Amino acid sequence: MNPQIQCLYHIAQKPERRIIGLMSGTSLDGLDIALCHISDSGPGTFVTLERFSTVPYDDELKADIRTIFAKTEIEFEQLCLLNPYIGRLHGQMILDCLRSWDIEPSEVDIVASHGQTVYHAPKSQHRRDKFPNATLQIGDGDHVAAVTGIITISDFRQKHVAHGGEGAPLAVYGDYFMFSKKGENRLLLNMGGIANFTYLPADEDASRVFTTDTGPGNTILDAYARKLLNKPYDEDGKLAAQGQVNKELLNALKINPFFDAPFPKTTGPEVFNMTYVEEAQIRSQTTSLPGADLMATLVQFSADTIVDAIKRVMHDGETYSIYMSGGGMHNPVLTKALQQKLPNCTFGRTDDLGISGDAKEAVLFAVLANESLAGGGTSFGDRQGVPNVTMGKVSFPK
Ligand SMILES: Nc1ncnc2c1ncn2[C@@H]1O[C@H](COP(=O)(O)OP(=O)(O)OP(=O)(O)O)[C@@H](O)[C@H]1O
Ligand SMILES: CC(=O)N[C@H]1[C@@H]2OC[C@@H](O2)[C@@H](O)[C@@H]1O[C@H](C)C(=O)O
Missing domain, CATH: 3.30.420.40 (ATPase, nucleotide binding domain)
Incomplete structure (x- = not known):
């Protein structure tokens, strides 16, 4: 041998x-x-x-x-x-x-x-x-x-x-083994370039467990940080925090068949990139938006699409714990937007479960x-x- x-x-x-x-x-x-x-x-x-x-x-x-x-x-x-x-x-x-x-x-x-x-x-x-x-x-x-x-x-x-x-x-194959807990509905939310979450139901039934991408995490934010700030990312969401969310652009950004497709599904920067945003800006007549407003809108776009996806697995009367990971958990504008839209969930990080x-x-x-x-x-x-x-x-x- x-x-x-x-x-x-x-x-x-x-x-x-x-x-x-x-x-x-x-x-x-x-x-x-x-x-x-x-x-x-x-x-x-x-x-x-x-x-x-x-x-x-x-x-x-x-x-x-x-x-x-x-x-x-x-x-x-x-x-x-x-x-x-x-x-x-x-x-x-x-x-x-x-x-x-x-x-x-x-x-x-x-x-x-x-x-x-x-x-x-x-x-x-x-x-x-x-x-x-x-x-x-x-x-x-x-x-x-x-x-x-x-x-x-x-x-x-x-x-x-x-x-x-x-x-x-x-992620489903690792999250289930590492983080599943009987009696607690857990959502493991990773916010990297693309965001995804793993659903770990409280009954630990493996056949109900899955991970799905939700859409952009930081990938578009980083692209605009490079363009507007000449930096790899908008540190601590400082630029986004100075802006106002533009509703017209936000609605235009959310028009894509990916968001309505069933779970699990995947995507990438092949779809969610600056061209995607520019096209949405043209459709919503927001091409001359100030940089801070654009950034605030893009953060809200990531947050809203994460929340919309997560809400699809939630049932009335159940409680859910969200454990965040990935670089997006360091962006306070993003995490605040998530918490505002999911007030009944408890938020933590996977660090609380022993893995940074x-x-x-x-x-x-x-x-x-x-x-x-x-x-x-x-x-x-x-x-x-x-x-x-x-x-x-x-x-x-x-
Ligand atoms: N302090 C911070 N403020 C704002 N954003 C941050 C901060 N720290 C990290 N990030 C974001 O996190 C990103 C890196 O995240 P991560 O390393 O999880 O991505 P990745 O592993 O490349 O993504 P993927 O999950 O798509 O594979 C940075 O590019 C930046 O957008
Ligand atoms: C094709 C690819 O590399 N996808 C990554 C990416 O980064 C996040 C999201 O998009 C996820 O689908 C995946 O990575 C994680 C680790 C996964 O497969 O679970």
């Missing part, structure tokens, strides 16, 4: 594993690196977040990725070159982190690498009959494994697509890798878009 397969077999049999989860999302702010200690699997999964770091992307890397990011037409050579480049870069970032934490690569069992999404095209979006749902992440796992010397599991989304899903959101909200998505991929190695027996019922699969491909270092 190839000794590397033997090594994988040994890791899969261990009662507990040390797994590094990696996530670099649609905000392109950096690589989230979460060193997790995970015991057991499935509903018995127990995660301790040992260390966490976000390694920021420099401006050159952001610009390189943006040349091919969420665009229908790109330079193919650039895509081809970035695939190994990002893989090697992520590998090096892991090594630098481990060194700063005084941990040897040999002390880590597995790297679970999401890669960089460069294009996301569910069928509802591309509308081309003969093609299936599609999504593409780059930063190939072979390069991460070669640089770190650690067995790497990557490319998690393709199996989901292969079984009829949209390749996202995958900044690290949650990176931890998710560590849990998905753990499940591929040691779990896989949980049924999520037969809901369309939540296939009963484990995900990820294995890359050996040699």
Whole structure:
């Protein structure tokens, strides 16, 4: 037997594993690196977040990725070159982190690498009959494994697509194991570039659990922060706080079939981008809106579409706890708008449940890798878009 397969077999049999989860999302702010200690699997999964770091992307890397990011037409050579480049870069970032934490690569069992999404095209979006749902992440796992010397599991989304899903959101598979609690209706709300939530009903019935995207989180806000402030984001919502919400533009922004589609569903910056806003401005005759009003309206757009989606799972007479994660939880204008519209919900962060909200998505991929190695027996019922699969491909270092 190839000794590397033997090594994988040994890791899969261990009662507990040390797994590094990696996530670099649609905000392109950096690589989230979460060193997790995970015991057991499935509903018995127990995660301790040992260390966490976000390694920021420099401006050159952001610009390189943006040349091919969420665009229908790109330079193919650039895509081809970035695939190994990002893989090697992520590998090096892991090594630098481990060194700063005084941990040897040999002390880590597995790297679970999401890669960089460069294009996301569910069928509802591309509308081309003969093609299936599609999504593409780059930063190939072979390069991460070669640089770190650690067995790497990557490319998690393709199996989901292969079984009829949209390749996202995958959060359901981790949130259910980590955060579900009998007797409490929980909503795990992640506000990254795109916002999504996981519904965890109080009866812990796996077949009722799902995650869905709700629409934009920060992606459009960040685009306008770059344009209006020359900054990566509107820190603490300072610009938005100075503006007034424009009702005409807000209503125009909400006109999109995505918002009425059934759960679970996915989207991305391919749809929700500056062109989307400019078109809504033309339709609502608000093209000369001051920057602060535009920003205030865009925050309200994210908040309203999150709330509208969440309200669809709520039942009268039930109570719900919302646990936030992702960079949007740091934007007080956004969180205040949510709380105003959902006065009967209690609001917290996943930090209250033991996992930092900044690290949650990176931890998710560590849990998905753990499940591929040691779990896989949980049924999520037969809901369309939540296939009963484990995900990820294995890359050996040699
Ligand atoms: N203090 C803050 N004030 C306002 N916004 C903030 C603040 N801190 C972070 N953010 C927002 O959070 C974003 C980063 O969020 P996060 O890292 O969760 O995104 P991501 O992982 O790339 O997204 P996705 O969930 O779509 O993959 C920033 O780009 C910014 O918009
Ligand atoms: C295609 C893709 O990368 N989607 C991301 C993105 O970021 C948030 C939202 O859009 C979510 O659908 C997904 O990530 C999380 C981790 C998920 O799959 O659950």
